[in-house]
Amino acid sequence: MDAVIENLPLFLEGFRNTLGLLVLAGIGALVLGIIIATMRISPVASFRGFATVYTEIVRNTPLTLVLFFCAYLLPYLQYSPGYFTLATIGLTVYTSPFVAEALRSGINGVHVGQAEAARSIGLTFGQTLSFVVMPQAVRMVIPPLINVFIALTKNTSVAGAFFVFELFGAARKVTNLRGDEVLAILLAVAAFYLLVTVSLGLIAGRVEKKVAVLR
Amino acid sequence: MTSVLYDAPGPRAIVRSRVLSIVGIIVIAAGLVWLVLALGAPKVSANGAEQPGLWDASRWDVFLDVQVWRTLGQGALNTLRMAAVAAVFALVLGVLFSFGRASDTRWIRLPTTIVLEFVRGMPVLLMMLFILLVFSTGSFWAGVAALSVYNGAIIGEALRAGIASLPRGQREAGLAIGLTPIATRFRIEFPQAFRQMLPIIIAQLVVLLKDTSLSFVVGYEELLRAGLYNLTNFFGSRYSFSFFLVVLAIYLTMNLLLSWLARVIARRTGSRSGGVTPDAKVPPVKPVDPEIVYPAALGNQSGGAGIPSAGGL
Numbered sequence: 297m298d299a300v301i302e303n304l305p306l307f308l309e310g311f312r313n314t315l316g317l318l319v320l321a322g323i324g325a326l327v328l329g330i331i332i333a334t335m336r337i338s339p340v341a342s343f344r345g346f347a348t349v350y351t352e353i354v355r356n357t358p359l360t361l362v363l364f365f366c367a368y369l370l371p372y373l374q375y376s377p378g379y380f381t382l383a384t385i386g387l388t389v390y391t392s393p394f395v396a397e398a399l400r401s402g403i404n405g406v407h408v409g410q411a412e413a414a415r416s417i418g419l420t421f422g423q424t425l426s427f428v429v430m431p432q433a434v435r436m437v438i439p440p441l442i443n444v445f446i447a448l449t450k451n452t453s454v455a456g457a458f459f460v461f462e463l464f465g466a467a468r469k470v471t472n473l474r475g476d477e478v479l480a481i482l483l484a485v486a487a488f489y490l491l492v493t494v495s496l497g498l499i500a501g502r503v504e505k506k507v508a509v510l511r
Numbered sequence: 512m513t514s515v516l517y518d519a520p521g522p523r524a525i526v527r528s529r530v531l532s533i534v535g536i537i538v539i540a541a542g543l544v545w546l547v548l549a550l551g552a553p554k555v556s557a558n559g560a561e562q563p564g565l566w567d568a569s570r571w572d573v574f575l576d577v578q579v580w581r582t583l584g585q586g587a588l589n590t591l592r593m594a595a596v597a598a599v600f601a602l603v604l605g606v607l608f609s610f611g612r613a614s615d616t617r618w619i620r621l622p623t624t625i626v627l628e629f630v631r632g633m634p635v636l637l638m639m640l641f642i643l644l645v646f647s648t649g650s651f652w653a654g655v656a657a658l659s660v661y662n663g664a665i666i667g668e669a670l671r672a673g674i675a676s677l678p679r680g681q682r683e684a685g686l687a688i689g690l691t692p693i694a695t696r697f698r699i700e701f702p703q704a705f706r707q708m709l710p711i712i713i714a715q716l717v718v719l720l721k722d723t724s725l726s727f728v729v730g731y732e733e734l735l736r737a738g739l740y741n742l743t744n745f746f747g748s749r750y751s752f753s754f755f756l757v758v759l760a761i762y763l764t765m766n767l768l769l770s771w772l773a774r775v776i777a778r779r780t781g782s783r784s785g786g787v788t789p790d791a792k793v794p795p796v797k798p799v800d801p802e803i804v805y806p807a808a809l810g811n812q813s814g815g816a817g818i819p820s821a822g823g824l
Contacts, residue, residue, distance in 0.1 A: 364739055464637060490633065
């Protein structure tokens with residue numbers, strides 16, 4: 297136990313970096329994901345094709361490979377803003393198609409009858425989207441989006457293998473220093489991760505329940 | 512696809528959308544061409560030395576060496592072996608977890624729920640390190656154990672959701688004809704739940720295949736370590752970009768094949784699952800979009816790969 301208490305500053309620094317990666321990559325993925333999702337449902341065929349290919353390729357690439365590209369090959373191509381930024385870029389790119397799919401499934405999940413009803417009482421395209429479809433879609437999208445962010449929280453640990461000092465990096469460093477108390481150290485790190493993932497999960501559950509009542 | 516949202520386009524709208532589409536193609540193609548040319552341009556490093564571009568033959572000649580292909584093949588085989596072993600254990604564990612989670616006995620249900628929550632909230636990577644250091648299993652079994660526990664938890668949750676979504680009459684009917692509760696679960700509920708959740712389970716197996724690449728951290732010689740670290744160390748960083756592209760292509764081939772299989776199976780089971788009772792007016796099991804109905808079951812390490820959504824609008 298004392299190994300954990302002694303090295304608490306290290307863990308806290310790692311936790312800060314984990315949260316930093318989560319927030320920055322989360323915002324980035326949200327922006328990129330909205331763009332991709334818009335392209336995916338747009339009436340312009342070439343944008344649709346591009347978004348589909350992008351989604352398929354990125355979703356079927358292991359995160360480790362994406363981060364390897366960012367950590368080793370981008371500096372090799374003479375772009376090196378530091379490993380934290382590089383990992384943020386990698387996580388952003390990797391998470392964006394999942395965000396896009398969550399958004400798209402939310403819009404697809406709105407019942408066709410809703411749009412038909414809106415159209416038949418004479419609402420225009422813009423009115424249909426903004427007054428009928430979107431308010432329902434946004435509610436349905438939030439639980440899957442939170443799940444994407446839970447996955448992102450866990451994915452930040454991979455950045456620890458690519459020179460970013462976050463929680464997993466802290467765990468590796470401290471277990472190297474104190475080989476005798478591995479169990480306590482790893483449980484402590486797990487507790488930090490669970491703090492984020494479980495609380496996000498609880499929020500998702502509550503939102504889901506609210507949405508279920510509304511429908 | 513979105514024709515419900517607006518009137519059918521007239522001639523002018525069709526022309527406009529076609530023009531936009533062509534402009535889009537040109538913009539995207541120009542971007543790609545620029546990228547390829549920029550990567551191919553010779554680089555001048557800080558000390559003035561000029562290196563050949565990334566498409567230059569001197570960066571690709573290693574692939575004439577048979578040993579390179581042998582190393583890559585060995586790496587891919589190791590990846591597949593880990594994925595196969597872990598998939599079997601994950602399925603077994605998933606079934607056990609789902610029974611534990613749906614058990615009538617509180618003393619089984621509660622601990623299982625806690626274990627599941629714990630496992631699902633933790634990164635696979637941490638679990639691998641944990642198992643490697645605490646149980647000193649060696650890298651292969653550390654990777655297999657972490658992947659099977661983690662994916663087993665998610666498969667278990669999916670199966671439980673499948674059992675919960677069955678009509679209550681199934682269980683009641685099983686009990687009424689004199690089967691024990693366990694026999695009912697095994698012979699009546701579980702086969703239906705499994706068939707309904709098969710697409711999610713296969714999508715999860717794609718995730719498992721992708722996540723085997725994490726085991727490079729604990730030192731397992733899989734495709735990523737063999738192809739990117741070992742080969743680059745041996746042949747020099749001159750070839751790192753070429754190795755990266757080849758490894759990426761191998762991963763994409765494996766994962767896209769498995770995703771495609773998932774899609775084929777999803778389509779086949781999707782059309783069949785409606786007919787639990789053939790004479791029912793309303794299909795008892797609604798075809799579901801797993802991403803919407805069971806997002807909790809899909810809250811996974813790297814997200815599920817490719818199940819097309821049912822598509823409302």
